[in-house]
Amino acid sequence: MNKFLVKNKKAVITTGILFCIVGVLLAYLKWGIEPEETIAGFLCGIGFSITILGLGIKKEQNNEC
Numbered sequence: 001m002n003k004f005l006v007k008n009k010k011a012v013i014t015t016g017i018l019f020c021i022v023g024v025l026l027a028y029l030k031w032g033i034e035p036e037e038t039i040a041g042f043l044c045g046i047g048f049s050i051t052i053l054g055l056g057i058k059k060e061q062n063n064e065c
Contacts, residue, residue, distance in 0.1 A: 005057050013054035019047025 005012060023043030030036035 005053075006059060009054055009057050012057070013051055016047045016049070016051030016054055019043050019050060021047075023047055 020043070023040045023045075026036060026043065027040035030040065
């Protein structure tokens with residue numbers, strides 16, 4: 001799993017940012033309608049978490065002596 005994340009770091013960050021944008025747009029467009037606001041908050045939270053995860057990924061180092 002870790003190698004998958006390292007190989008696809010840009011895709012992980014892009015996916016997180018996309019979830020955040022969709023959540024913000026949904027929250028703005030459906031202001032005052034309860035189920036959609038909850039879904040929008042969930043999407044923003046997941047997107048923010050994925051973005052932080054993607055930014056924290058570092059390349060593996062080979063420590064062979």
